[in-house]
Amino acid sequence: MAARRLPRDRDEDAGAARSLEQLLAAKEIVITCGSGGVGKTTTAAAAAAMAATHLGGKVLVLTVDPAKRLANALGLEAFGNRETRVPPDLFTAAGATARGQLWAAMLDTRESWDSLVRTHAPDVRTREAILANPLYQNIAGKFVQSHDYIAMERLYEIHASGRYDLIVVDTPPTRNAIDFLEAPERMADFFSSRLLRWLITPYKSRLINVASKPFYSVADRILGTQFLQDIAEFFILFQSMYDGFVERAHAVERTLSDQRTTFIVVSTLESAPVREAEFFIDALAQKHLHLGAVVVNRVLPSYFVDRQAAATAQRLERDASRIAAELGDEVGPAAHVERVLHEIGASFLNYRVVASREAAQRAEMAHVPDVVATVPFFETDIYDLAGLLRLGNAFWR
Amino acid sequence: MMEPSEAPDGASVELLDRRLLFVTGKGGVGKTAMAAALALLGARQGRRVLVCEVDAKGNLADFLEVPPNTFQAQEVSLPGRASRANGRLHVMAMDTEESLKEYLALQLKLPLIARVGPLARSFDFVATAAPGVKEILTVGKLCWEIRRDHYDLVVVDASATGHIVSQLTAPEAINSLVQVGMVKNQTSWMVEMLSDPAVTGAVIVAVPEEMPVTETIELAGRIGTETSVDLATVIVNKVLPELFGRGEEEIFERLRAEPTRDALSAAVGGDASELLEGARLAVTLRRTRTAHLARLRQELPSGVPLLYVPYLFIRAHGVRATTSVAESLAAELGL
Numbered sequence: 001m002a003a004r005r006l007p008r009d010r011d012e013d014a015g016a017a018r019s020l021e022q023l024l025a026a027k028e029i030v031i032t033c034g035s036g037g038v039g040k041t042t043t044a045a046a047a048a049a050m051a052a053t054h055l056g057g058k059v060l061v062l063t064v065d066p067a068k069r070l071a072n073a074l075g076l077e078a079f080g081n082r083e084t085r086v087p088p089d090l091f092t093a094a095g096a097t098a099r100g101q102l103w104a105a106m107l108d109t110r111e112s113w114d115s116l117v118r119t120h121a122p123d124v125r126t127r128e129a130i131l132a133n134p135l136y137q138n139i140a141g142k143f144v145q146s147h148d149y150i151a152m153e154r155l156y157e158i159h160a161s162g163r164y165d166l167i168v169v170d171t172p173p174t175r176n177a178i179d180f181l182e183a184p185e186r187m188a189d190f191f192s193s194r195l196l197r198w199l200i201t202p203y204k205s206r207l208i209n210v211a212s213k214p215f216y217s218v219a220d221r222i223l224g225t226q227f228l229q230d231i232a233e234f235f236i237l238f239q240s241m242y243d244g245f246v247e248r249a250h251a252v253e254r255t256l257s258d259q260r261t262t263f264i265v266v267s268t269l270e271s272a273p274v275r276e277a278e279f280f281i282d283a284l285a286q287k288h289l290h291l292g293a294v295v296v297n298r299v300l301p302s303y304f305v306d307r308q309a310a311a312t313a314q315r316l317e318r319d320a321s322r323i324a325a326e327l328g329d330e331v332g333p334a335a336h337v338e339r340v341l342h343e344i345g346a347s348f349l350n351y352r353v354v355a356s357r358e359a360a361q362r363a364e365m366a367h368v369p370d371v372v373a374t375v376p377f378f379e380t381d382i383y384d385l386a387g388l389l390r391l392g393n394a395f396w397r
Numbered sequence: 398m399m400e401p402s403e404a405p406d407g408a409s410v411e412l413l414d415r416r417l418l419f420v421t422g423k424g425g426v427g428k429t430a431m432a433a434a435l436a437l438l439g440a441r442q443g444r445r446v447l448v449c450e451v452d453a454k455g456n457l458a459d460f461l462e463v464p465p466n467t468f469q470a471q472e473v474s475l476p477g478r479a480s481r482a483n484g485r486l487h488v489m490a491m492d493t494e495e496s497l498k499e500y501l502a503l504q505l506k507l508p509l510i511a512r513v514g515p516l517a518r519s520f521d522f523v524a525t526a527a528p529g530v531k532e533i534l535t536v537g538k539l540c541w542e543i544r545r546d547h548y549d550l551v552v553v554d555a556s557a558t559g560h561i562v563s564q565l566t567a568p569e570a571i572n573s574l575v576q577v578g579m580v581k582n583q584t585s586w587m588v589e590m591l592s593d594p595a596v597t598g599a600v601i602v603a604v605p606e607e608m609p610v611t612e613t614i615e616l617a618g619r620i621g622t623e624t625s626v627d628l629a630t631v632i633v634n635k636v637l638p639e640l641f642g643r644g645e646e647e648i649f650e651r652l653r654a655e656p657t658r659d660a661l662s663a664a665v666g667g668d669a670s671e672l673l674e675g676a677r678l679a680v681t682l683r684r685t686r687t688a689h690l691a692r693l694r695q696e697l698p699s700g701v702p703l704l705y706v707p708y709l710f711i712r713a714h715g716v717r718a719t720t721s722v723a724e725s726l727a728a729e730l731g732l
Contacts, residue, residue: 036424036557037609069607134574271714272456273425301678303671312667313675323664331657332648340648341661343640344676350710351675379681381607 019397020264020373023292024051024166027262029159029255030292033171034266035276039297039375042382042391043266044170045070049102049385050392053091056099057165060158064107064151064170073384074104081108083158086385094386103164112150120244126237135234148183149249156252181256181287188249262292265369269296269358274365281368293371295395296362300377304355309348317345412629412730413439415598416543417590419553419626421561421616422602423609427634430714431602431706432554433460434722440475440486441723442732444549447542450490451535451555451564457488462716466490487548496534504579532567533584540568540587543596558601558612565591565599565624591626598629603693605633605686614696621698628701632726633690635708637683640676649676704729 017023024030024047032044041063048061060083063070071078075090083105091098114131121127130136155169255261263284267277277294284291303309316323320342324334331337365372373395382388412418413435420432429450436448450457450466458466461473470489539551556564563570568591572584591597599620603613613631620628641649651657653673662669694703706725712718 038425069611268425270425301675304675306671308667309671309675312665312669313672315667316665316669316672319665323661326664327652327657327660331651332644336645337648337652340641340645340652343645344649344652344672347638347640347679348672348675351679353710377678377682379678380685 017292017370020047020050020293020295020371021054021396023262023264023371025055027292028164028166028260029155029258030166030168030262030264031155031171031256032169032264032266032295033280035273038266038268038273040266041070041170042388043264043295043297043375043395044168045074045104046388046392046395047264048104048166048168049086049388050396051166051168052086052100052102053096053098053389053392054396055166058101058103058163059166059168060103060105060164062105062107062155062158062167062169069381069383071104073382073388074102075385076104079104079106081106081111083163090385094384094389096385096389100165105158107151107154109150112154116150116153117241120241120248122240126240130234130237133234133237135231136238149187152184152252152256153248156248156255159255160251181283181289184249184252184256188246188253257287257289259290262290264293264295265291266295266297267365268298269361271357271361274361278365278368291369293373294365294369295373295375296365297375298377299362299374300351300355300358302355304348304352305359310352313345313348313352315345316341317349320345412598412600413442413444413550415594415596415629416549417539417551417553417597418600418629419555419561419565419598420600420602421555421558423558423612426602426604426609427706428557428602429456429554430460430719430722431600431632431634431726432552433457433719434706434726435600436486436488436550436552437461437475437719438723438727438730438732439550439552440473440484443484445483445485445487445547446550446552447487447489447539447548448552449488449539449554451553452557456714457490457554459714460716460719461486461488463488468492468495491535491538493531493534496538500534500537529563529567529570532564533571536564536567536591537583537587540590543590544586558616561599561616562619562623565620565626569625588625591624594627594629597626599624599626600629601631603631603633604635605637605690605693607689610689610693613693617697617701628698630702630704631693631697632704632706633693634706636690636705637679637686637708639683640680646680649673649680653677 017026030044030047032040032047034040044063045061048059051057052059061074074086076084076086083103086102086104088098088101091102117127117130117136121130151169151171155167158164159167265277265280265284267273281291281294320338323341324331324338327337332340362374375391375394378387378391380387382391418435420428420435422428422431432448432450436446439446447470448457448461458464463471463473466488467490470487473486473488475484475486539553542548543551555561568584568587571580572588575581575584601613601616601620603609617628617631620626652661652669658669658673661673697703704726706722706729709718709721712721
C-alpha cells in the first residue's frame, strides 16, 4: 500500500487545498467516486453548480446517471449525450448570481462508442461494417466494462477540446471501484493481446499454429465454428483501428494522472460505503492519483452523540409516566402524553446508536485526505438548483 | 415497527419454494443482507440452501460471519437450531474463471492444465470480448447446481440494478448468437429454467427513498418486458418506525411549543429541546419515506407482493443482524 497522507504531512504541503472551493479553483477535472446510493451524482452536480456560481468560467457536469430529477433540478427537460447549458435565469430563481456558466451532459455509452468508431475507422466501409456487427452492438451497448472505458474516453475528449474550465465527472457505478481507473489500460492491453492474434490468424491465413491449436479445438466444440467466425470478423475490422485506440487509451490514462485532475471520494457513514471509500482511497494512492477531498453525506446532527442529551433521553424514557403527570391535562390525556414522551426518549436513543456508530466510522476515516467535508442529513429531497446550492454550501468552505 | 401490510398472498408464500432467487437492488439498499437473510430463512425451514455472492465484494461473508468467501462452497453452521434437521446452508463467491475451468473439466473431460492453460490465461480478454461470457458463466453455474439437485434453493446476491437485466438475459442472448454446439443445448435448458416462475424468481430490494424507489419501479418494468424471469417480490428495507399514533402528533406539537417545552425540561431535569428536535427529525424522515413508499406501491405492476423489513438501529451487519432480518421476513411471509 502506498503511503497515506497523514495529518502531520499537511503543514509541509503548504500548497494543498484546504477546502473544496480551493480544490475546484485549482483543478480542471474533478472525478467523484464512491459506492452506489451515497449521493455521488448529486454531489457532483452541486460541486459544479457551486463552481459556476462562485468561481466563474465554463463548468460542465458530466454524469452517467440519467436521473430525471437531476435534469429537472438543472432546469432541463432531459439532457443527453450532447452538452446542454443550464438556463442562467435558474440561478437567479435560486437566489444566486452565477459568475460563470453551468453545462450538463449525460454519458450515453452506445452513442459515445459509435462516435469513437467514426473517429478511428480508416474508411467508410470498415466503419459501417463495425457499426452493423452484432458483436459490436453487444459490446457497445451492454458491456459493463465498456461503460468504464467510454466514460474516461469521453472525459478525455471533452477536456482536450478546451471547451471548459472545469469538468466534474460522476463515475459509473462499477462492480469494483477501481475498474474504471484501469479501463484505459485494459483496453490498450486488449487490443494488443495474443488472444486477439489467435482469433484473427486462422481466418486470415488459414494456418493454425501449434500454440493456438488446443484453444481452437476447445473453442470449436463449445461455441461452434460460426460464432468464432463472427468474433474473428469483428476483431479483424476492429484491428484496423488498433493504433488509434491504443494511443487514445494511453492518452486517457495520462489525463487521469495529470496534475490538473483530482478525485473526490463520496461516502455516507454506513459501514459498507465507508469500506468502499477506504478501498478506493488506497487504490488512488497506489496509482499515484490525486485524492482531493472526501465528502461525507447524510451525517446525523451532532446532538445525538451528546452525553447529557442521552442522559436526559434515558430519564424521559424511564420516567415518562411521572413527567406526564407533572405536565398536567392541558397537553393531552395522560396515557397518550406518557406514550409520546416515552417514544421521544426511545427514538432519541435509537438514533444515538446510529450516530455513535457513524461517529466511530468518521474517526477511522478522518486522517485520510487534505479536505474532509461533512454534509448534514437533509430532511427533504433535492429537487431544484437552490437545493443543489444548499448542499454545495455545506461542503464549499 | 412493521409497516401495515396486506396478508401475504399466494405468490409471496411460495417465495422460498422456488429454486433460484436473484436478489438485486440499487447499491446501498441492503441487497446482500437480504440475500443472506433469505438463505438463512430457507435453511431454517429445512431446505438445502446455497447463497452465492456475484459481485465479490466480500460483504456476504460478514453477514454470515464466515471466512472469506471462495468459489468452493463452504457450509455455514446455522445459528440456533435449524427447525428441521436437513436444513443446510452453503455459501460461495462467484469466480467466472473458476466457473469456466469447472465447466470445461466437466463437459470436455480434458486434462485441465494442459489444454485449458492458454484459454484460462487469456480469460479476461475472452470475457471482455465476447458478449455475456461472464454473465453466462455465472448464471450457468447456478442453474447447473439446481439441475443436478445439489440444493433445494439457490439464492443469488446478484448484480445491482444496472446490470441485472444483462445477467438474466445472458442465456437467451448467447442462445441466439450461437447456432449449434453444446452451448446451444445448455443455454436452451437454462432459458427454460429461468422463465419458469415455479423455479426462478427475481427479488428487488428497495429502501423508501427517492432514487431507490424510482430505480425499483424502472427495474420492475424492465424485468417484465426484457426478461422472461418472474418478479417474485419487492422487499422494502430500512422502514422507519412510526413514532406517534393518531392524535399523538398534536400532543407532540404542544410539547414543542414554548411554555410546555420549558415545563418538560424542568420535569425531566435537563434540556428537552434537543430531544424534541431529534423526534421532529425522526417524524420528518418517516413522513418523507412514507411518501416514497406510497409511490412504490402505486407504480409497481399489480400483483407483485411487498415485504417490509424495519430499519435496524442496533446492528448493521453480522449474524445477529441477518437473523433479525430473517425473522422479519418470516413474519411477513407468514412463516
